[in-house]
Amino acid sequence: MRQLRVGDSVTLDGVVFGVRDANLIRVFDQKVAPPVDWRGAALLHTAPNVRQTGPGKFEALSVGTTTSMRMDRFTEGLLRDHGVRALLGKGGLSARSGELMAQYGACYLSVTGGAAALGTLQLEEIEKVFWEDLMPECIWQFRYKGFGPLTVGIDMHGGNLQLEVQQQAEQKTAEILRRMGVK
């Protein structure tokens, strides 16, 4: 992971945990310990479309990703207290989260937002579901084969691609408005 740089394309094999607003609020604000060990894990910001096939058993209909910035404030706790190594989502994370990733040795991988159909085919199995009372914002244990292509959004060396693009866009905006005759 140390060799990854922003803009690189990666695919992922193995277990990825689905997390989201409601379950992260429960872990960090309501101080309920997560039901599974996240040390070394990859977490995906998501709440999937599923069909229940039995008690605790679900079939994936559409599993994509959601806007990570809503859960930005949980990044520190996930890295520091739970040893998470990768966060997956769309839209990127803040400058502060980028710094934390360099500090704790983690990456942000951009899942292509709105293109869940392809990702769903790469999902081999929904292995487990925790906290079903929060449906669909449960903690999901997914197993992927060839999940991607994912674009490295934040690397361990201070690169934060979506933030850089936005900052450049903000600078360009001042110039664009000037050319339009707008103060």
Next chain:
Amino acid sequence: MDVADSFYSVVEGACRDLYIQSLKEIPPDIVAAIRAAAARETREVAKRIFSHYLQSIELGRSQNMIVCQDTGIPIYWVDIGGDLRLDGARLTAAITRGTERATREHPLRSSIVSPIDRQNRQTSTGERIPIIHFDFTAGSAELDILFMPKGSGSENMSFLKMLLPADGVNGIKKFVLEQVVGAGAKPCPPTIVGIGIGGSSDLCMTMAKKATIRPLGTTNPDPQMAALETELFEAINQTGIGPQGLGGNTTALAVNIESAWTHITCNPVAVNMQCWRAERRRAKVSAAGKVEFGF
């Protein structure tokens, strides 16, 4: 013209189908625009993202898959033909039941919760949801329903400002550009940027959303508004935000303006953004209960 007895159950079934189909089949004008935008990209990352978009669109169409996991807020734009005689309350109930049936039967993820306790009935409905906008067309004998499952990634990027008349049209241009750039990657660009100008605060926001359902390639009939649409469209695409905010040549698929007259001391402007898939599906229902689907 009175509607047939079967009319309301036909509407219920049509709304059920609208919800399910809208999530799987991306409108043809949008697909064409995404293809054209893909061809205009030069950077590797941007080309990769557009390729991913197009693969998912194709999977939705050919494998009957839901393209994006977000089933959104169910919103119906219902145009009632002036020649129809129907019961609005029964119509509303039928639309609501159709929404619930789509959710239970397919099944679809229910993305609708109560605002404070976050309770989910798993029906995609709740207090004041589905959202139904009614309008009327003189001389028509059909019910025209346009459905949009409004995704929250883009919906959360909604902005309203009560500008001063002294801020003028330049205030509008500045606000729109700054909000779209501030939204950045979050609404899944390239987006359709809907702009409302005038009205009251709530009408302004509704017009911004209505602007996003307009088919691509159409302009506001008022030449002044059309010129403003073009100017803002070009400006936004110069920012370089690109697909998924990872950098690129296309940040907006369209900029559409809807306007209304307003109070002498008001200058309201609203922005509503619609993500790259711009999901919408249409059903026209005749008084006799025949349905014709489209976009």
